[in-house]
Amino acid sequence: xxxxxxxxxxxxxxxxxxxxxxxxxxxxxxxxxxxxxxxxxxxxxxxxxxxxxxxxxxxxxxxxxxxxxxxxxxxxxxxxxxxxxxxxxxxxxxxxxxxxxxxxxxxxxxxxxxxxxxxxxxxxxxxx
Numbered sequence: 001x002x003x004x005x006x007x008x009x010x011x012x013x014x015x016x017x018x019x020x021x022x023x024x025x026x027x028x029x030x031x032x033x034x035x036x037x038x039x040x041x042x043x044x045x046x047x048x049x050x051x052x053x054x055x056x057x058x059x060x061x062x063x064x065x066x067x068x069x070x071x072x073x074x075x076x077x078x079x080x081x082x083x084x085x086x087x088x089x090x091x092x093x094x095x096x097x098x099x100x101x102x103x104x105x106x107x108x109x110x111x112x113x114x115x116x117x118x119x120x121x122x123x124x125x126x127x128x
Contacts, residue, residue, distance in 0.1 A: 015047065017057030019077065020118035021064040029098050029117050030056055034082075056080075066119030070104045080122045087112055090124045 020026045027038065027046040036048040039055055049055025067076040084090035091112050095101060099114040102121075106113065111125035 015049065015055040015057045016078065016080065017059050018116075018118065018120055019059050019061040019064055020120075021060065022118070023058035023060050025098075026058045026116060026118050027056075030058075032097050033094055033099075064118070067115075067121060068119075069102065069113075069115070069121045076121050079120060081111075082122060082124045084124045084126060087124060087126060094124065 018026060023044065023046045027041075027048055030036065031038065031048050034048070034056075036050065036056065038046060039049045039051075040047040044060040045057065047055050047057045065074050068074040069076045082090075091101070091114070094114055098117045099122075101112070101114055104113070110127060111123045113121055113123055115121055
């Protein structure tokens with residue numbers, strides 16, 4: 001989409017940030033799951049990532065409420081899709097790191113839905 005004769009500025013994807021009650025706990029989970037180091041850390045915010053690549057951020061929210069997926073009473077705010085080679089091996093590894101597997105699995109032969117330690121749903125799939 002053009003905005004006339006102006007040239008669009010360069011825009012780069014930098015990160016996705018998840019709200020949570022405990023940034024350190026969530027950063028530990030995703031850091032171990034994805035092999036990402038801490039790029040920045042404060043009491044209220046942690047950014048994981050490697051130089052030159054997009055990262056994942058975790059922001060402390062004082063009144064954070066866990067998603068209740070699949071119950072819509074507290075909708076998920078976002079979710080991440082993770083590509084894996086072996087669904088069962090990845091599932092077992094992520095559960096050992098602190099993920100939880102909800103009973104609802106829409107298409108378990110194609111992907112699995114798990115919940116991170118702060119309750120955010122995320123998917124693992126061999127399709128990515």
